[in-house]
Amino acid sequence: MSGYTTLRLGGPARTFVEVTTEDELIAEVRAAELAGDPVLILGGGSNLVISDAGFPGTVIHVSTRGVTVEDGLVTAQAGEDWDAFVARCVREGLSGVECLSGIPGRVGSTPIQNVGAYGQDVSETITEVRAYDRRTGEILTIPAADCGFTYRHSVFKGDDRYVVLAVTFRLAASPDSAPIKYAELARALGVEPGGTVPLQDARDAVLALRSGKGMVLDAADPDTRSAGSFFTNPILDERQLKEFADRAEGFPAFPEPDGRTKTSAAWLIDHAGFPKGHANGPVRISTKHTLALTNPTEEATTEELLALAREVRDGVRAAFGITLVNEPVFVGVTLG
Structure with missing residues (x-):
């Protein structure tokens, strides 16, 4: 599956089919269900983190057009x-x-x-x-x-x-x-x-x-071997905001319509001591954008990427009491 994700990570699918019409897509989903197979619907692979073990079922690559x-x-x-x-x-x-x-x-x-x-x-x-x-x-x-x-x-x-x-x-x-x-x-x-x-x-x-920021796919730019922003921006209620404000100052704050406040995951990561380019083995934070975790040489494993994600998440939580949540969809893995 590594050839179908922008992170260039992920093990093999047990079954892989590509569909080009709506009827084919529905038929393949139904066929997999009748066979008792798990189904993974795959588009551009730009928001997926797939296990090194791959996917033990049917991957349906959606290439419908119109x-x-x-x-x-x-x-x-x-x-x-x-x-x-x-x-x-x-x-x-x-x-x-x-x-x-x-x-x-x-x-x-x-x-x-x-x-x-x-x-x-x-x-x-x-x-x-x-x-x-x-x-x-x-x-x-x-x-x-x-x-x-x-x-x-x-x-x-x-x-x-x-x-x-x-x-x-x-x-x-x-x-x-x-x-x-x-x-x-x-x-x-x-x-x-x-x-x-x-x-x-x-x-x-x-x-x-x-x-x-390395956020437009470019084969010549190793920083684009990512899943885009790896963590969502936290949205804090009044109590969480007060606790955060007691531990930090000068942080970005954006009022939400429901009365909560959004802050910047990138700011949290940077101020917790994880600058652009911070590496953990073959994976690193993008040299252009703090929110992107990258596989620059295409030689990493998913577990190595997750180790970096856990390091960043745990560091932010220790510094600010906020637990970052992953934005990409995880397949066969968790941050734990």
């Missing part, structure tokens, strides 16, 4: 490359996903963890998700209101009941971006937060920022 545009509604099949989809939307003057440029993976994975970056989340534009319900055998159209979208989470995450088949977005027909919310991106574009810019300018700026 995009339709009608009255501002854009529907993409699950196997469509996400960044290619964003680039097409920008070219066609469809605004709402331009700040999500450069994110690796496929469209079908985006609702699962409510993919977001630079002030945009897919939950802002998704109207519905077409999915196969493995529990009932039905094909469902799930409206966004029933997807349970929260920060990096949804009803699809951590539960293999649904197989995402297609995703529909409502995008604005506009040559300009949605309001730029993220301060770093606004500075790069030379606008105030809340301002707008031409779509292509927003995409170019996001790609430049992500590339500078």
